[in-house]
Amino acid sequence: MTTTIDTDVLVVGAGPCGLTASALLARYGVDAITVSRFPSTAHTPRAHITNQRAMEIFRDLGIESEVRAAGISNEQMGENVWATSFAGTELARARSWGTGTDRRSDYDGASPTSMTNIGQHKLEPILRAAAEKRGADIRFNTELVEIRQDDDHVYATVRDRETADTYQIRAKYAFGADGGRSTVVEQIGFHMDGETGLGFAVNVWLEADLTKYRAHRPGALFFTLQPGRDFWLGSGTYVTVEPWNEFVLIVMYDPAVEQIDVSEEAMLARARKTIGDDDVEITIKNISQWQINHVVAKEYRKGRVFIGGDAAHRHPPANGLGSNTSVQDANNIAWKLAMVVSGQADDSLLDSYSQERQPVGRQVVDRAMASVELLGKLTPAFGITAGQDEQQGWETIHEYFGDSPDSERKREAVQAVLDANDYQFNCHGVELGQRYASGGIVSTDPMPPYTRDPELYYHPTSTPGAVLPHAWLQHGDDRVSTLDLVDGNFTVITGIGGDDWLSAASEVAGELGIVIDGRKVGPREEYDDVFGEWKKASEIHDAGVLIVRPDRHVAWRATSMSDDPLGALRSVMASLTGRGVVEAGAGTEAKVGA
Incomplete structure (x- = not known):
């Protein structure tokens, strides 16, 4: 058996x-x-x-x-580089992942963490x-x-x-x-x-000491563009694994027009060409293949x-x-x-x-596919096309640095493509800006309108469905984020004058047999809003309240004290847990989101 x-x-x-x-x-x-x-x-x-x-x-x-x-x-x-090879001519460079002076404050202010x-x-x-x-x-x-x-x-x-x-x-x-x-x-x-099989790729995990070519322009990605190859990522993209001696070389190709030899010998030759320095010792650790999907x-x-x-x-x-x-x-x-x-x-x-x-999955697959298409526009912007001979290709690249009107127009066109690729490399709104509408949210509040590009810029809000905004607080001798207030349970966050919310949360938790943590945030409270950051970010009055889910999404809020805080929380938690529906307290107008 x-x-x-x-x-x-x-x-x-x-x-x-x-x-x-x-x-x-x-x-x-x-x-x-x-x-x-x-x-x-x-x-x-x-x-x-x-x-x-x-x-x-x-x-x-x-x-x-x-x-x-x-x-x-x-x-x-932070520094993405496009060049003919590591040892060759640098064609362009761009700041990414929020490291540019124009984006650093956006990333620093959005989260207690940083990218890695x-x-x-x-x-x-x-x-x-x-x-x-x-x-x-x-x-x-x-x-x-x-x-x-x-x-x-x-x-x-x-x-x-x-x-x-x-x-x-x-x-x-x-x-x-x-x-x-x-x-x-x-x-x-x-x-x-x-759709599946929109393109194919080879990953070549290799060791090569490229310190002298990468350390002064450090970054996660290095793109090589050489005559004759214009399929999406050009001649090959290097992903940094260890600075600056371990990388993954990614080569994308269209099998309808190109067949790639994936033997170690062929990949070694490709790596040598894109590094451009025959004195660099290369050790290939692994070769694997994958395909591009949009599903x-x-x-x-x-x-x-x-x-x-x-x-x-x-x-x-x-x-x-x-x-x-x-x-x-x-x-x-x-x-x-x-x-x-x-x-x-x-x-x-x-x-x-x-x-x-x-x-969210739909947004991600569409954004990723659109970004690949945007990135693919950079190679032809330099004048590099499939099938061109070596001499013609290098003349086109050299022309990019010329002093003719055509050269200047080409540089402007390249810069426009680089700017558009911010939608891949500084897409903070897509990274952080998930807003939910579901049975797991209780709200009548509409989401506030975006004031900047919603894909490029994260718009924090305490509106139910959004992630709890980050603000730095003082807790004893420790600096903590508002995100740290949520420790695996539903959490009620209120301020000065909000004690009735905390009492109501304790009573409702006992009735339902669940844990609801209570946090009081404000000047000289247990969680001290020393910089006034939370007051600005919370979008509620001191005696208002947020109910935050264990995944840190705001489930419900009241901007001020309710006439019946116990009834309000009882109704909200009953709706969220699906364990019976109780009439909302006066002034709450709570209902399950669409």
């Missing part, structure tokens, strides 16, 4: 999405099993750009400093350790063979790839984070929307099964949104699963996962 193991949640896949889910579920005390068909965590760099929203989640897990220490600092990420550049092969072991430290059950070399569900359970047949033994896992819910070739997606029947799932929930990460959204690496969005998917679903399996919330709360994250 096949052995059956019971658990509350089965997580399939142990990449950034699955491991984050595993760590968070363990933190919430959920009985969960994570399976991965691979022998261990990632063995190549793959994803690398890690934005502030993902870093905030790592901060919540207590691993922010570890991730930062293992990665490349934001200051060393860390290869997936370094990030995943940190996430794994964080999960296992909290007691997570993670089973590598364990392949999902079959998955099905009925009204009450999910049934998964898995195989131990070392012993060939099979057994069944019976779970209340399953989370498919098993990548772009997801077994969960295929067997459960999730519907995907978009998102139409729904992230089917019955008792959910999907996230590359299983749900597949797109080019432009904007660095892949693993970041995956980590945020896990952050959204984990606390909801924890509340439902513990009986603290009704199953209907889980509907909000798809309602909230599917639109």
Whole structure:
């Protein structure tokens, strides 16, 4: 007979999405099993750009400093360079990831964290350790063979790839984070929307000491443009893994017009040509292939099964949104699963996962594809085209630096393309600006209009559905962010004159059998608004209140004290948890968001 193991949640896949889910579920005390068909965590760099929203989640897990220490600092990420080769002529340079003088304050003011550049092969072991430290059950070399569900359970047949033994896992819910070739997606029947195979790429992980070419212009990306190749990224793009002696060379190609020899000898020759210095010793560590897709799932929930990460959204690496969005998917679903399996919330709360994250997935795949198209305009702007001979190509490049009217027009055209590529390299609004409308939000407040480009600029607001705005506070001798006030539970945040909200929160928490943390923020309060930053950012009066979810999205707010704070909070929490509906208190006008 096949052995059956019971658990509350089965997580399939142990990449950034699955491991984050595993760590968070363990933190919430959920009985969960994570399976991965691979022998261990990632063995190549793959994803690398890690934005502030993902870093905030790592901060919540207590691993922010570890991730930062293992990665490349934001200051060393900033200078994107386009050149004929490392040793050749520099064609253009641009500030990225908020390191420019015109964007630095935007990034610094938006979050207590900063971006970092860390290869997936370094990030995943940190996430794994964080999960296992909290007691997570993670089973590598364990392949999902079959998955099905009925009204009450999910049934998964898995195989131990070392012993060939099979057994069944019976779970209340399953989370498919098993990548772009997801077994969960295929067997459960999730519907995907978009196109695959829009382009193909080769990753060449290599070691080469390029300090003299990179240290004085430090950055995460180095693009090489040479005559004869104009497909999207030009002749090859170098992703920094270790400054400045370890990189991943990415070569994109269209198989309809070009076939690429992926042997080590051929890739070594390509690396030598794009480095441009034959004295540099090159060691190739790994060669892998992948394809460019533009796909998102139409729904992230089917019955008792959910999907996230590359299983749900597949797109080019432009904007660095892949693993970041995956980590945020896990952050959204984990606390909801924890509340439902513990009986603290009704199953209907889980509907909000798809309602909230599917639109984000759609935005991400569209933004990434548009960014690749924008980046592809730079090579022809320099006059580099496919099939041109070497002499013609180099003459075109030299002409770029000429003193003729045509040369000046070419430089202006290149600058216009570089400016447009801010939508890839300084896209702060896409990175941080997720705003939810779902059954997990209780609000009648419309979102405030954007005052600047919503993709380029993050617009913090305390309007329900948005992430709690960041502001620095003093707590004893420690400086803390308002984001640090939320510690895995629903949190009520109020100020001077808001004690009735805190009393009401305590009473409602007792009635529902859940934890609601109370925080009082204001001048000389426990959380001291010493700079007055919170008063400006909160958008509420001192005696107003915010209810913030465990994932730091604002669930509800009252801009001032209610006539009946207990009735108001009772109604809101009943709506959020799905455990009965109580009439809202006078003056609250609370209702579940669309």
